[in-house]
Amino acid sequence: MSMISVILPAWNEATRIGATIARTRAHLATWAERFEIVVVDDGSSDGTAEAAEAARAAAPELRVLRLFSNRGKGEALRQGFAASRGERVVFLDADMDLPPEQLGALAAFMEREDADVVIGSKWHPRSQVDYPWHRRLVSLVYFTLTRILFGLPVRDTQTGIKLFRREALARAMPRLLVKAYASDLELLVVVHHFGGRIVEAPVVIERTGKYPRIAASAMFRAGWDTLAVFYRLHVLGYYDEAPVA
Numbered sequence: 001m002s003m004i005s006v007i008l009p010a011w012n013e014a015t016r017i018g019a020t021i022a023r024t025r026a027h028l029a030t031w032a033e034r035f036e037i038v039v040v041d042d043g044s045s046d047g048t049a050e051a052a053e054a055a056r057a058a059a060p061e062l063r064v065l066r067l068f069s070n071r072g073k074g075e076a077l078r079q080g081f082a083a084s085r086g087e088r089v090v091f092l093d094a095d096m097d098l099p100p101e102q103l104g105a106l107a108a109f110m111e112r113e114d115a116d117v118v119i120g121s122k123w124h125p126r127s128q129v130d131y132p133w134h135r136r137l138v139s140l141v142y143f144t145l146t147r148i149l150f151g152l153p154v155r156d157t158q159t160g161i162k163l164f165r166r167e168a169l170a171r172a173m174p175r176l177l178v179k180a181y182a183s184d185l186e187l188l189v190v191v192h193h194f195g196g197r198i199v200e201a202p203v204v205i206e207r208t209g210k211y212p213r214i215a216a217s218a219m220f221r222a223g224w225d226t227l228a229v230f231y232r233l234h235v236l237g238y239y240d241e242a243p244v245a
Helices: 017-028 048-058 073-083 100-113 133-150 166-175 183-193 216-236
Strands: 004-010 035-042 062-067 088-092 117-121 161-165 198-202
Touching: 004 017, 004 073, 004 100, 017 035, 017 048, 017 100, 035 048, 035 073, 048 062, 062 073, 073 088, 073 166, 073 183, 088 100, 088 166, 100 117, 100 161, 100 198, 117 183, 133 183, 133 216, 161 166, 166 183, 183 198, 183 216
Parallel strands: 004 035, 004 088, 035 062, 117 198
Antiparallel strands: 088 161, 117 161
16 A cells, blocks of 8 residues: 655644644554654744654654744645655644544545545535635635636635645645645646646534634735736746756
């Protein structure tokens, strides 16, 4: 069986990262013959890296990377991917809103659909999501925008659980520039641009608190970054010409 790498980008998750690692490891051990967990501490100020290191005694497959300044989720995922070794690579948010027990189903879905990327989608009809109306509206508007601009065959680019074949990531990652709000979109756009097959799978979200409202500044930045991706793809042809290490 292929080795599975699970990359957990984490920012100020000291109170939860230990439980996330334990749940992720326990699930992987039920079906993956070979796996690793890579925690990337994105410049946390609350002892996230130390809390993750403390989990290594019970999780020998764990490695912890530390970025000494907050550089954004996109950069954390790039660093985690560069350090990973698996033929299948998972990006999973560290806050446990997305239970790691879904990973086996995503892996089976990838093989069944012969996909290069499987993304958990809040808009899949079998998803179990309690999502407030204001976030549904923002998600719908963003989906409409990205479908018009890029023709992506998915309805949800932002949910924080994604499974990739390594070769698809290896081709896309060196070309990416966005480090924050639209980093997920840019990655999927580049994978799709080079012919990668992307499919959506149902997702379960277990959020215990209320969803915060999305700040207007964050929406503006995401929109700006999205238009920048469009410009690089369709006007500059940057992704075709960008050097790959």
